[in-house]
Amino acid sequence: MKKYQNNNSDIIKNIEDQFIKDNIPQIDIGDNIKIKLRIQEGNKERIQISEGVIIAKHNSRLNTTITVRKIIQNIGVERIYLIHSPRILNIEIMRKSKVRRSKLYYLRKRSGKATRLKRKL
Numbered sequence: 001m002k003k004y005q006n007n008n009s010d011i012i013k014n015i016e017d018q019f020i021k022d023n024i025p026q027i028d029i030g031d032n033i034k035i036k037l038r039i040q041e042g043n044k045e046r047i048q049i050s051e052g053v054i055i056a057k058h059n060s061r062l063n064t065t066i067t068v069r070k071i072i073q074n075i076g077v078e079r080i081y082l083i084h085s086p087r088i089l090n091i092e093i094m095r096k097s098k099v100r101r102s103k104l105y106y107l108r109k110r111s112g113k114a115t116r117l118k119r120k121l
Contacts, residue, residue, distance in 0.1 A: 016062040021084050027066060029054055029104060030097035030117050035068070035081060036090040047089065050079070053097075053117070055104040069107060071115075076108060096120040 027033065031054050039048045052070030055078070062084050069078045081088065097117035107115050 013061075019084060020062055024083055024091060025093055027054060027057065027083070027091065027093070028096065028099075029057055029102060030099035030120075032094040032097070033068065034092045034094055035088060036092075038087045038089055051094070052077075052079075053104070053107070053115075055107055057102075069104075071111075074111075 033052065033054060035050045037048045037050060039046055050068065050070070052068035054066050055069045056067040058065045064083050065080050066083055067078055067080050069076060071077070083091065096119070098120045099117060104117075
């Protein structure tokens with residue numbers, strides 16, 4: 001039974017390897033990033049740029065996701081991005097921050113200058 005399961009996981013791994021992107025930078029928790037997304041509206045496509053702080057990361061090979069938080073008109077907005085998605089054109093790291101936690105959910109309760117993170121040199 002185990003041999004059968006290993007064979008299936010190898011097949012899935014081989015298929016996933018075809019879709020994993022190579023040009024993704026090393027993304028860490030606390031980084032300020034800029035993401036270029038391809039958005040489709042009707043029959044038109046446009047590129048939308050989104051910025052924010054990475055507050056969470058879920059590593060799972062092809063299904064790796066990041067949660068990005070930004071403030072728009074004094075309202076906190078979080079969005080989850082699938083980093084190997086073909087809709088994501090580019091991820092650019094604006095600034096790296098020194099953090100001691102793997103999830104920065106505490107930033108949800110803070111506003112203004114209290115949300116600043118120490119910069120990593």
